[in-house]
Amino acid sequence: MIIKCPYCGPRDVIEFIYQGDATRKRPEPASTDQAAWNAYVYDRTNTGGSHREFWLHGGGCRQHLVVTRDMSSHAISSVALARDVAASINDGGRA
Amino acid sequence: MAERQSPLGAFFVPGDHGNAAAGVGVTLRERKNLSIVQVTAWIDTIPAVLTAIGSATGLVLQNKPGLGRVAGEKSVFGFAPGRYFVVGATPDLELRLRSAISSDLGTMIDLTHGRTVIRIGGPGSEWVLSKLFAIDFSEHAFPIAYGRATLHHDIHANIQRIDDETFDIYVFRTFARSFWQTLGHAAAEVGYRVE
Ligand SMILES: [Zn+2]
Numbered sequence: 001m002i003i004k005c006p007y008c009g010p011r012d013v014i015e016f017i018y019q020g021d022a023t024r025k026r027p028e029p030a031s032t033d034q035a036a037w038n039a040y041v042y043d044r045t046n047t048g049g050s051h052r053e054f055w056l057h058g059g060g061c062r063q064h065l066v067v068t069r070d071m072s073s074h075a076i077s078s079v080a081l082a083r084d085v086a087a088s089i090n091d092g093g094r095a
Numbered sequence: 096m097a098e099r100q101s102p103l104g105a106f107f108v109p110g111d112h113g114n115a116a117a118g119v120g121v122t123l124r125e126r127k128n129l130s131i132v133q134v135t136a137w138i139d140t141i142p143a144v145l146t147a148i149g150s151a152t153g154l155v156l157q158n159k160p161g162l163g164r165v166a167g168e169k170s171v172f173g174f175a176p177g178r179y180f181v182v183g184a185t186p187d188l189e190l191r192l193r194s195a196i197s198s199d200l201g202t203m204i205d206l207t208h209g210r211t212v213i214r215i216g217g218p219g220s221e222w223v224l225s226k227l228f229a230i231d232f233s234e235h236a237f238p239i240a241y242g243r244a245t246l247h248h249d250i251h252a253n254i255q256r257i258d259d260e261t262f263d264i265y266v267f268r269t270f271a272r273s274f275w276q277t278l279g280h281a282a283a284e285v286g287y288r289v290e
Contacts, residue, residue: 007160007176008244009236012229015246059246061175081176083138 001074003067006081008060015059022052022066022082048072054082101125102211102271109290113283120219120285123278126212126263129168130188136177136201147195148181152188163240165257172242172255177201180242180253180265182212210253211271213278216261219285224262226281228252234259247274 001013021044027036048071055065064082069075101107103125111119136144141158149155154164154171156179163172168184181192189205196203215224221232227247231237234256242255252274253265266274279287 009160011245014229059249059251060244061178062244063175083176 003055003076004079005057005060005065006079007063008057011060015057017056017058019054019056019064022054050077101127102268103275104272106272106275107289111286111288112279114286117284117286119217119288121215121217121223121282122288122290123282124214124290126214128184129207129212130183130186131206131210131265132181132189132192132203133206134179134181134192134196134201134203138177140200141177144177144196144201147200148179148192151191151195152181152183161241161243163242163255165240170255172240174242174244174253209268210265211268213264213266213275214261215264218260219282220260220262223282223285227277250274
């Protein structure tokens with residue numbers, strides 16, 4: 001599998017570290033809603049198709065990436081720097 | 096002043112090695128007495144940091160992935176968003192950068208004692224490096240003066256292209272001897288000269 005890093009260009013998956021589901025939403029830090037925290041920590045939908053996930057380009061620019069990958073075919077439809085995705089969310093946009 | 100010891104030690108053997116029939120496919124040497132400083136800009140200060148690097152070194156960069164410049168012993172290249180290696184042969188490099196880059200603009204760390212720089216040159220350099228790193232070394236994909244950050248068997252390396260057939264490889268000093276031996280094995284096929 002090859003991931004096209006927005007900074008480094010196409011690199012072999014050996015340079016990347018999987019960092020989990022990027023669709024989870026962390027509850028407010030002060031929240032005491034146990035069910036919400038339980039869902040955040042443990043529940044995964046395990047979809048068969050397109051999925052958003054975090055990857056770290058540890059063997060290159062060391063940036064966190066948001067990758068949209070088809071979990072059946074491994075086809076990657078988009079890669080963005082996580083900090084750009086976060087900035088667009090903070091600006092009120094949708095990632 | 097005490098002279099810095101090379102980590103290559105007894106494994107640095109000047110002369111010709113490997114396949115003598117092939118001639119000298121690549122030349123290997125260690126670049127010594129350099130200052131190596133990593134500069135990191137904040138997310139909104141990249142253009143200002145590039146200007147400051149330019150005023151401290153005379154090497155002006157545009158904000159473009161991997162872009163670099165080389166002038167004699169001096170060089171600079173990007174290897175991540177807002178992150179740059181700045182290299183020179185003068186011991187005051189870090190001081191000059193510190194006076195140009197305040198903490199409002201970014202941060203810097205002196206890597207001089209943490210990296211070993213190996214220069215590989217010659218017609219076989221793209222071929223030999225392609226055995227070790229899974230990136231494209233052809234000149235259209237990796238132009239002159241550009242930098243790359245990549246891995247060799249899980250060991251991080253920064254690479255800058257110096258000219259059409261010359262590259263500088265920055266490896267961790269503690270891995271430099273092992274990397275040097277591996278590089279020699281990879282170069283044996285084309286014949287190599289250590290100088
Ligand atoms: Zn990258």
